Amino acid sequence: MDCKVIFYSARKTSFCExxxxxxxxxxxxxxxxxxxxxxxxxxGKQLINAFEKFNIVFVIGGLGIDGNRGIKNIISNAxxxxxxxxxxxxxxxxxxxxxxxxCGPQVLVLLPDEPAQIEEIMQGTLGKYLLTETMGV
Numbered sequence: 442m443d444c445k446v447i448f449y450s451a452r453k454t455s456f457c458e459x460x461x462x463x464x465x466x467x468x469x470x471x472x473x474x475x476x477x478x479x480x481x482x483x484x485g486k487q488l489i490n491a492f493e494k495f496n497i498v499f500v501i502g503g504l505g506i507d508g509n510r511g512i513k514n515i516i517s518n519a520x521x522x523x524x525x526x527x528x529x530x531x532x533x534x535x536x537x538x539x540x541x542x543x544c545g546p547q548v549l550v551l552l553p554d555e556p557a558q559i560e561e562i563m564q565g566t567l568g569k570y571l572l573t574e575t576m577g578v
Contacts, residue, residue, distance in 0.1 A: 442469070442496065443495060444470055444472065444495050444497035444498060445473060445474045445476070445491040445495045445497075445498050445499070446458070446475040446500075447475070447477075447491060447499070447500045448477045448478070448502055448554070449500055449503040450502050450506060450510070451501045451502030451503070451554035452502070453555065457552075457554055458472075458475060459556070460556040460563075461559060464563035464564070467568070468563075468568055468571055470497070470571070473495070474491075476491075484512075484515065485519070488549075497547075498548070500550070500551045501554050502554035503551075504537040505537055505553070516551065523544065525542055526543045526544060527541065527543035528542045528543070529541060531562045531566060532565075532566070533553065533562050535557055535558045536553060539552045539553060541567065541570060550567065
């Protein structure tokens, strides 16, 4: 299954991208497209465009930012009136936790912008979740 990655206020994009590609290959996910967003308006537009083409969208970064620019706040506001199937925290022993939100066939994954944390989350419950929820394994 193909997916898109949006880097939002991320710092270590090339290292994170390399880690994601490795994890994606183990899960048979296609890393088709990646973009960058530095503000919430640009991020919103990119997220809408991403879900027009892909059912799985990964967002890297923004989890450590508070206030209106923080990804948790942006997504929380965007989903305020949305009924979703699944939403849970992806525990990470090394720092910021990730999140996954599923609405019908579409899955939004929020991950920290630290390669080691991404790897831990992808190899843990997220990998199993993606295999069962999106690929029916």
